[in-house]
Amino acid sequence: AQKITQTQPGMFVQEKEAVTLDCTYDTSDPSYGLFWYKQPSSGEMIFLIYQGSYDQQNATEGRYSLNFQKARKSANLVISASQLGDSAMYFCAISTGRRALTFGSGTRLQVQP
Amino acid sequence: NAGVTQTPKFQVLKTGQSMTLQCAQDMNHEYMSWYRQDPGMGLRLIHYSVGAGITDQGEVPNGYNVSRSTTEDFPLRLLSAAPSQTSVYFCASSYSIQGAPLHFGNGTRLTVT
Numbered sequence: 001a002q003k004i005t006q007t008q009p010g011m012f013v014q015e016k017e018a019v020t021l022d023c024t025y026d027t028s029d030p031s032y033g034l035f036w037y038k039q040p041s042s043g044e045m046i047f048l049i050y051q052g053s054y055d056q057q058n059a060t061e062g063r064y065s066l067n068f069q070k071a072r073k074s075a076n077l078v079i080s081a082s083q084l085g086d087s088a089m090y091f092c093a094i095s096t097g098r099r100a101l102t103f104g105s106g107t108r109l110q111v112q113p
Numbered sequence: 114n115a116g117v118t119q120t121p122k123f124q125v126l127k128t129g130q131s132m133t134l135q136c137a138q139d140m141n142h143e144y145m146s147w148y149r150q151d152p153g154m155g156l157r158l159i160h161y162s163v164g165a166g167i168t169d170q171g172e173v174p175n176g177y178n179v180s181r182s183t184t185e186d187f188p189l190r191l192l193s194a195a196p197s198q199t200s201v202y203f204c205a206s207s208y209s210i211q212g213a214p215l216h217f218g219n220g221t222r223l224t225v226t
Binding site: 004006031032033035043044045047050052091095096097100101102103104105106 | 146148153154155156157158161171172201203205210211212214215216217219220
């Protein structure tokens with residue numbers, strides 16, 4: 001089985017500051033992938049960043065980086081220099097083997113001016 | 114490119130009615146899936162397909178049927194709608210079941226009265 005836990009239902013951050021969204025995962029499969037998606041209030045799902053379990057370096061995509069700590073089974077999303085447009089729901093997800101993507105319950109981020 | 118197209122965007126059903134949610138993708142992706150999203154929750158997998166003619170159950174398959182006769186289309190059928198099926202439904206596709214980001218449709222908001 002595979003499981004994602006996001007313990008922060010809601011987060012606030014000031015504009016231009018960095019914020020970390022927590023994600024822990026559970027799987028017994030040595031090969032897996034970790035994803036982060038953004039869902040703005042308009043409802044669409046937007047892919048942000050991906051980390052493979054065998055990737056040696058943390059993934060980065062522009063202002064997004066994934067703080068991957070394999071021993072702790074955590075895959076936190078770091079957003080640098082927050083913008084008002086970053087206000088949204090953020091979902092962490094995992095895929096293993098031939099199992100489809102499993103999502104966490106999400107974190108609602110609100111960026112304050 | 115259209116990507117993943119879902120129809121309809123909104124639907125209201127009475128308890129006991131049946132209907133089909135349509136999903137089509139033009140990216141020649143082998144993998145397609147259906148998720149439902151309930152308020153304050155993440156996405157839960159209903160059914161998925163790894164290629165034409167192949168489907169499998171996800172986490173919450175009861176009350177839903179799928180088929181995959183072509184690579185492009187993956188319709189979701191509600192057999193006898195129940196109020197518990199009130200939700201937002203997302204169709205998604207990717208070129209691989211693992212390690213590849215999902216491309217999502219814009220969702221179908223279904224209300225069952």
